[in-house]
Amino acid sequence: MRAVKKASFPTPEDAEAAFYEAIERGDIDALMEVWSDDDEILCVHPGGERLTGVEQVRESWAQILRSGRALKVHLADQVVVQGMMLSIHSLHENILVQGESRARAPVVVTNVYQRGTTGWRMVVHHASPAPQPAGAHVDPPAKTLH
Amino acid sequence: MRAVKKASFPTPEDAEAAFYEAIERGDIDALMEVWSDDDEILCVHPGGERLTGVEQVRESWAQILRSGRALKVHLADQVVVQGMMLSIHSLHENILVQGESRARAPVVVTNVYQRGTTGWRMVVHHASPAPQPAGAHVDPPAKTLH
Numbered sequence: 168m169r170a171v172k173k174a175s176f177p178t179p180e181d182a183e184a185a186f187y188e189a190i191e192r193g194d195i196d197a198l199m200e201v202w203s204d205d206d207e208i209l210c211v212h213p214g215g216e217r218l219t220g221v222e223q224v225r226e227s228w229a230q231i232l233r234s235g236r237a238l239k240v241h242l243a244d245q246v247v248v249q250g251m252m253l254s255i256h257s258l259h260e261n262i263l264v265q266g267e268s269r270a271r272a273p274v275v276v277t278n279v280y281q282r283g284t285t286g287w288r289m290v291v292h293h294a295s296p297a298p299q300p301a302g303a304h305v306d307p308p309a310k311t312l313h
Numbered sequence: 314m315r316a317v318k319k320a321s322f323p324t325p326e327d328a329e330a331a332f333y334e335a336i337e338r339g340d341i342d343a344l345m346e347v348w349s350d351d352d353e354i355l356c357v358h359p360g361g362e363r364l365t366g367v368e369q370v371r372e373s374w375a376q377i378l379r380s381g382r383a384l385k386v387h388l389a390d391q392v393v394v395q396g397m398m399l400s401i402h403s404l405h406e407n408i409l410v411q412g413e414s415r416a417r418a419p420v421v422v423t424n425v426y427q428r429g430t431t432g433w434r435m436v437v438h439h440a441s442p443a444p445q446p447a448g449a450h451v452d453p454p455a456k457t458l459h
Contacts, residue, residue: 207392209403209423216444217403217421219392246353246365248427248436250399255425255437257355257363275363277355277423277439279401281394290394291401293423295441298362 174200179247179254179280182287186278187240193232199225203281203288211293213274237265243273254280254287259297273297320346325393325400325426328433332424333386339378345371349427349434357439359420383411389419400426400433405443419443 174197176182182201189198202208202224210218210227218224241261248255260274279291320343322328328347335343348354348370356364356373364370387407394401406420425437 207394209392209394211421211423211441211443214442214444217390217405244363246355248353248355248399248425250427251397253394253396253399253401255399255401257437257439259363275357275439277357277425277437279394279423279425281396291403291423293403293421293439293441295357295439296360297357298360 176201176280176286176288179249179256179287182280182289183256183278186289186292187242190232190238190240193235193237195225195229195232198228198232201289203283203290205281205288205290208289209291209293211295213294213296239263239265241270252282253290254282256280260294272299322347322426322432322434325395325402325433328426328435329402329424332435332438333388336378336384336386339381339383341371341375341378344374344378347435349429349436351427351434351436354435355437355439357441359440359442385409385411387416398428399436400428402426406440418445 174185176185186198186201189201202221204221206220208219208221208224210224212227218227239262243259243261245256245258256278258276260276261270262274263270274294275297277291277293278289280287281290320331322331332344332347335347348367350367352366354365354367354370356370358373364373389405389407391402391404402424404422406422407416408420409416420440421443423437423439424435426433427436
């Protein structure tokens with residue numbers, strides 16, 4: 168049985184690492200441990216509506232992870248704006264879905280972490296589709312074998 | 314002639330009000346006064362790439378405002394996460410373009426303001442297309458007159 172909120176994240180970077188590890192493992196409980204318990208947590212998936220509160224945020228991630236297809240998330244271009252109690256991380260996610268040969272179109276993300284009594288927790292995850300980088304390699308359509 | 318950074322924004326709300334007023338007036342100088350001078354300012358327009366630094370951010374807004382078509386921005390659903398030195402504002406922008414009869418599809422926005430020696434300044438503006446709200450009224454295609 169899992170204890171509630173056992174994890175502690177001494178830095179925003181620890182929280183961010185745990186967030187993406189949980190996505191790659193498909194572990195919804197570990198993912199939600201990274202989020203603050205605050206009612207005002209905010210999550211926007213690419214092209215999706217803004218979600219608020221633990222219940223909506225958990226349900227949306229449960230749907231994503233429920234597919235059972237493993238995800239690999241490569242992070243790039245990180246920029247951090249660090250405050251005393253809040254830390255803003257801007258980055259690109261390059262997501263590879265198990266069974267697909269190429270990464271999905273990149274996603275531009277603003278993650279916000281808040282310092283609380285149990286370390287740093289995520290309060291905002293705003294993800295949106297980024298254009299393909301200029302000069303990105305595009306594979307020709309795969310040839311069928313029959 | 315305009316003095317540089319004359320404006321002072323005692324609260325994040327003052328900075329946000331000045332930001333949207335500058336957009337509605339099409340005033341690029343007033344708009345850039347709201348932004349921090351920090352090299353690490355970050356801006357994402359809906360569907361666009363992530364822009365960093367004053368030069369890229371200014372050029373992108375200059376292009377938007379250069380069209381000369383007045384914009385009205387109605388803000389809704391604001392949620393604020395307030396820290397000592399950083400303030401996160403999540404909201405929806407409903408934008409009406411002069412000459413168009415209906416608002417564009419809503420935009421979901423994360424704005425981040427940072428407290429500095431001259432008050433609060435914008436450091437992040439992340440805007441992305443939001444889905445139309447369920448039940449949104451959709452006009453039939455306009456009839457042509459000939």
